[in-house]
Amino acid sequence: MxxxxxxxxxxxxxxxxxxxxxxxxxxxxxxxxxxxxxxxxxxxxxxxxxxxxxxxxxxxxxxxxxAEILMRRVDVEDLKARYPVLAGDAEVTVGVGWQLLLEALLDRLAGMSVVVPLVREKFGGLDAKVYPTGRWIEAEFDSVGEIKAPAQEAALRTCEACGAPGTLRRDGRGRTRCDRHAAM
Ligand SMILES: [Zn+2]
Incomplete structure (x- = not known):
């Protein structure tokens, strides 16, 4: 266009x-x-x-x-209640199809001195911001990239709308979707 x-x-x-x-x-x-x-x-x-x-x-x-025109999004308040690593004012706007891979990521970050202020979809992939809190523990923060990688890879294979196997579709918008939700 x-x-x-x-x-x-x-x-x-x-x-x-x-x-x-x-x-x-x-x-x-x-x-x-x-x-x-x-x-x-x-x-x-x-x-x-x-x-x-x-x-x-x-x-x-x-x-x-x-009407299945818009994707259902994860319940941010529910996630915040269960994952203290999410900032109180965190913005989490990804679809429910990524709920499990997001929870796996938050599980792995639990107990680390980090905070997650933002989780969103960007160019069809999972974009999770992870920042250090309090005392900067360099070794810990260095491992954040390795911790995020599996979730990011999984997101590019998972329909954000429903969690079924999906592919990155570059037709205009760059979204990861299954065949059924290709247009959503
Ligand atoms: Zn789907």
């Missing part, structure tokens, strides 16, 4: 034109994300209707997950 930002403003497609190019599923996903962005913007501005916007976003997201 050409990069529209290189075009002069008058030649750039409108939001509606860009949406019209997408599949119905991708269009629905974009609409849900827009609701989420709007809810976050309203919350950041302290707007009185922020809770209503958040509720509308959650409802749309749940419907899209139910």
């Amino acid at each position: 050409p990069d529209d930002t290189t075009l002069p403003p008058e030649a750039r497609p409108s939001r509606d034109e860009r949406l019209a190019r997408l599949s119905p599923e991708d269009r629905a996903a974009v609409e849900v994300w827009s609701l989420g962005r709007r809810a976050r913007d309203l919350a950041a501005a302290g707007a009185p209707d922020a809770p209503a916007a958040e509720a509308a976003y959650r409802e749309a997201e749940a419907a899209a997950i139910e």
